[in-house]
Amino acid sequence: MGALSRAESRHPLLPALAAQGFGIVAVGLPTLVFFPSLLQQAMLLAMLQGGIAAIMARALQAPSWWLVIHIVFMPLVVGVRALDLPAWTWPTGLILLLLVFWRTDRGQVPLYLSSRECVESVLPLLPSRPCRVIDLGCGDGALLRRLARARPDSRFVGVEHAPLPWLWAWLAGRSLPNLKIVWGSFWSLPLDGYDLVYAYLSPAPMSRLWAKATAEMSPGALLVSNSFAVPERMADSRIAVSDRAMTYFYVYRPAGLAV
Structure with a gap:
């Protein structure tokens, strides 16, 4: 297949x-x-x-x-x-769940939020020069806001398809000129031109993400996957994050590699 x-x-x-x-x-x-x-x-x-x-x-x-x-x-x-509870609470609850999780059933990616400690592990991976970073499925955008404040010389883009997390991320990040929050599917966005692509997804789409990354990412750019490794691909490095979840980053350089 x-x-x-x-x-x-x-x-x-x-x-x-x-x-x-x-x-x-x-x-x-x-x-x-x-x-x-x-x-x-x-x-x-x-x-x-x-x-x-x-x-x-x-x-x-x-x-x-x-x-x-x-x-x-x-x-x-x-x-x-x-x-x-009153009858109206049932459809209201369903609508709220839909706005938060949207099409989790189809994308097989639940709402994961990166810990504060993840910022400290991402920052050393960024080039010292001004760079561009994209977060695929940015949730509430907290990771990107912290990165944008720490690196005002660089540009940060977050993509989120669930309406309520996107709205939260967009409103919370409006004051940061170097941060842009986009509503939609990251599958339709090209990855070329970014120095670092960050993803906190699930095991299900990792093979597809790898195919997209190898086809689109620029030479030298890093793919950083929070918690989930690409199947049958050895990471260039694995970074332990000092958080309660004992998170690991799987870091790859996909450009030019075969699918």
Whole structure:
């Protein structure tokens, strides 16, 4: 299937729906037939369903962050229902989630935010001369704002496709003349002309990102991936970030390398 693996190319909602459905059937059917009295224990059943759904998702090779979603989804539904909230809170909550996470189901990239300590690890990687940096999926833009303040001689661009994080990043960065926040998909933006490309994505799109980087990045430019390595590619260096998450940067020089 070319550079993309089979797991990367399939729609991520399909295994998610399959896992949730399996969990509902695996818990609901025996309960209805053999243990109807347990129907009064909604939270217990929800926790069982979440655990079984996570196990099934693991068997279907879903990304690890989906496992957490499966575990907490049904208990959250039961818990929120017990609060007896007004009807309007449900569509409002759904809209807010959509504005924050947008098409995470398609891009397979959840909202990750870089730690403050990441700034101190990125700064030494920048050339001493004025340079250009782009953050692919910049979230709330905090990393770029700190970099822009530390390097007023350089230009920084952040790309974010989720509306609410983009709006936050754009508003918070308006006072910085060397920072630009763009709304949209970074896949449509060329990477040539940037001295450093920063990405904090997920394992799923890394092969595709590598193909884009090798085709577009300028000679000598660095691709810095927070936490996620390019499959089957040895990083030029690996940098430990002194944060609570024990983050690692994987640093590559993709220009001129074959896909």
